[in-house]
Amino acid sequence: MSQSQEQPEYQHRVLPPHISTFWWLEKGSYFAFILRELSCVFVAWFVVYLLLLVRAVGQGDAAYQQFLAWSATPLILLVNIVSLLSLVFHAVTFFAAAPQAMVVKVGPNKVPGSLVLAGHYAGWVAASAVVCWLLLGA
Amino acid sequence: MADQIKLQVARYRPGQESEATFDDYDVPCPKEWVVLDGLNHVKDRIDGTLSYRWSCRMGVCGSCGMMVNGEPKLTCATFLADYAPGPVRIEPLRNFPVIRDLIVDIGDFMRKLATVKPWIVREEEKPLSAGEYRQTPEQLDDYKQYSMCINCMLCYSACPVYGLDPNFIGPAAIALAQRYNLDSRDEGSAERVAVLSEHAGIWGCTFVGECTKVCPKNVDPAGAIQRYKLTAAVETVKAFFMPRGAQ
Numbered sequence: 285m286s287q288s289q290e291q292p293e294y295q296h297r298v299l300p301p302h303i304s305t306f307w308w309l310e311k312g313s314y315f316a317f318i319l320r321e322l323s324c325v326f327v328a329w330f331v332v333y334l335l336l337l338v339r340a341v342g343q344g345d346a347a348y349q350q351f352l353a354w355s356a357t358p359l360i361l362l363v364n365i366v367s368l369l370s371l372v373f374h375a376v377t378f379f380a381a382a383p384q385a386m387v388v389k390v391g392p393n394k395v396p397g398s399l400v401l402a403g404h405y406a407g408w409v410a411a412s413a414v415v416c417w418l419l420l421g422a
Numbered sequence: 423m424a425d426q427i428k429l430q431v432a433r434y435r436p437g438q439e440s441e442a443t444f445d446d447y448d449v450p451c452p453k454e455w456v457v458l459d460g461l462n463h464v465k466d467r468i469d470g471t472l473s474y475r476w477s478c479r480m481g482v483c484g485s486c487g488m489m490v491n492g493e494p495k496l497t498c499a500t501f502l503a504d505y506a507p508g509p510v511r512i513e514p515l516r517n518f519p520v521i522r523d524l525i526v527d528i529g530d531f532m533r534k535l536a537t538v539k540p541w542i543v544r545e546e547e548k549p550l551s552a553g554e555y556r557q558t559p560e561q562l563d564d565y566k567q568y569s570m571c572i573n574c575m576l577c578y579s580a581c582p583v584y585g586l587d588p589n590f591i592g593p594a595a596i597a598l599a600q601r602y603n604l605d606s607r608d609e610g611s612a613e614r615v616a617v618l619s620e621h622a623g624i625w626g627c628t629f630v631g632e633c634t635k636v637c638p639k640n641v642d643p644a645g646a647i648q649r650y651k652l653t654a655a656v657e658t659v660k661a662f663f664m665p666r667g668a669q
Contacts, residue, residue: 297436298519298527303585310492314582317630381629385648392560 320377326370329363379404427451427502428509429460431472434520442513442520445469451506457497458486461512461524474524481638484574488524489513494576494636515579528575534591535573537617538599543610561606568601568646570639577633577643583626590626591617593633593643600646603653619654627651 304310308318340351354360382404383397426448434442447468449460458476465472476486479498486497491511502510518526548555577593584590599618603611618624627647634644 298521299434299436299442300519301517301585303517303582307582307585311632313632313635314630317628321628381631381648384631384634384642384645385652387649394563 316377320374323370323374326367327374329367330371333364333367375408379408425451427460427506429457429464430509430511431461431464431524432511432513433472433523434514435471436522444511445472446509449502451502451508453501453503455502457488457490457495457500457502457510457512460502460510461497472524473522482572484572487515487574487576487579489516489579494579496574496576496638499638515575517579517581517585518575526575528573530588531573531575531578531592531595535595535598538591538595538614539610540595540598540602542602542605542608543613544607545609555607557606564606565601565604568597568604568641571598571601571641571643572639574638576636576638577641580632580636582630582632583628587622587626589622591623593627593647594641596624596627596650597641597643597646600650603650615654615657618650624650624654 308314337351340347355364379401383400386400388395388400427450429447429449430444431447432442433439433445447460447464449455449463449468451460458479461472461474461476465474474486474488476498477483478485481496481499484496487494488497489495489512490497490500491505492513494515497512512524514520514524514526518528518530521527571594573594575594578584581590581593584592596618599614602608603614624647627644629644629648631644634642637643
């Protein structure tokens with residue numbers, strides 16, 4: 285092929301970019317990002333766990349008791365504790381990112397990012413309160 | 423304060439070397455010298471073969487971006503004294519092909535930038551006699567932050583997604599697309615959506631957030647991308663539920 289008109293003459297002599305397989309260990313912020321991405325696995329686990337709970341409840345008291353006993357085994361307990369910590373990390377980092385994604389305007393004025401963040405935490409507290417009321421108070 | 427500081431400068435001489443090497447240079451380190459001053463000293467007094475880009479020396483032109491001790495920096499705004507006693511490792515911007523020494527090829531960005539039409543698109547231009555397109559300060563405020571981009575490429579260098587997926591349009595191009603999408607004078611957002619809503623567009627971004635951290639002009643490209651994700655998602659839902667033409 286003749287020298288392409290679109291490719292500059294220097295193209296065949298450039299040093300191509302290289303990114304290490306372990307790029308995510310090079311900076312703390314990269315590592316925190318990977319942890320946040322990994323926490324999605326635990327989000328998925330809690331969805332599966334919830335579906336298993338719903339199925340056990342639907343199958344009657346015996347199945348529900350069996351599910352509770354299975355949930356109390358050390359392995360599942362450990363997985364759920366790690367999952368809970370991962371989900372809290374996921375939620376906190378997700379909320380921290382929210383003001384960047386959501387620009388809320390009231391009339392001509394922008395709502396400060398701190399208020400957007402506070403709104404997310406208020407929603408979290410409200411949702412948790414409803415769940416607590418369903419479990420304990422209802 | 424140290425009188426001198428050692429610069430470890432990446433060198434790549436095409437045709438002579440197959441990979442980058444490092445040359446050490448001792449340069450003066452007065453408190454007012456930036457890294458670019460150190461490089462200029464090397465070029466003028468020690469080794470005239472050193473190649474790098476620079477122009478304005480005041481953080482406006484965006485040409486002197488390099489990796490300084492592993493971080494993407496404008497070398498005209500990075501003081502040598504902050505790295506004392508040294509050494510200071512200076513490399514070409516990461517994620518780009520290196521043409522020579524500290525000069526990278528940003529052709530990939532320039533090609534991608536054109537695809538998002540970073541200019542005001544009008545369906546129909548007003549005649550000159552109709553006067554200028556006026557904006558309120560609030561309308562200007564909607565996009566002004568994104569208009570501060572100087573194409574310095576620090577954000578591309580900090581973005582691991584761009585490093586891993588060369589098809590990704592990248593932070594600055596998307597921020598500049600948003601600069602025009604949010605401009606009240608522009609009518610081209612529908613023309614940009616096809617490029618921006620692809621996987622190589624906004625959905626390629628996994629929100630590492632480093633682009634915003636390294637931006638010397640506080641453009642917040644990560645915020646621009648996440649905002650557009652929200653816009654694109656809302657538009658998709660509207661297109662699904664609303665009758666054709668009622669959007």
